[in-house]
Amino acid sequence: MSAKRVCPRCEQDYVQPYRFKTDGACFTLCAECDSLWWPHETIRVPQAHFLDEVVAARLGVEDNPWGDLVWTDVFEPAPELQR
Ligand SMILES: [Zn+2]
Known part of the structure; x- marks a missing residue:
């Protein structure tokens, strides 16, 4: 197990590994x-993406990607980040 890392942007929570259900792509x-x-990015504020934008891009929609979807429809916790 790797050491837990506090989110550098909000400093309110730990970052955790997840993966997309569609293709298994991992992210933090x-x-x-x-x-x-x-996975190839340093977990620092300048490198941060926004979840909604990433999911919207993957689903091919313009703005709010969620609609009736919830997180667990799109991705799931990963046991460990695959590099
Ligand atoms: Zn945060």
């Missing part, structure tokens, strides 16, 4: 402020 997410990092 702060569930508090929805900041997302890909």
Whole structure:
């Protein structure tokens, strides 16, 4: 197990590994402020993506990607980040 890392953006929660259900792509997410990092990125504020934008891009929609979806429809916790 790797050491827990506090989110550098909000400093309110730990970042955790998740993966998309569709293709298993892994990422790191702060569930508090929805900041997302890909495995090759350093978990720092300048590199942070926004979860909604990433999901919208993957679903091919313009704005709010969620609609009737909830997080667990789209991705799930990963046991460990795959690099
Ligand atoms: Zn955060």
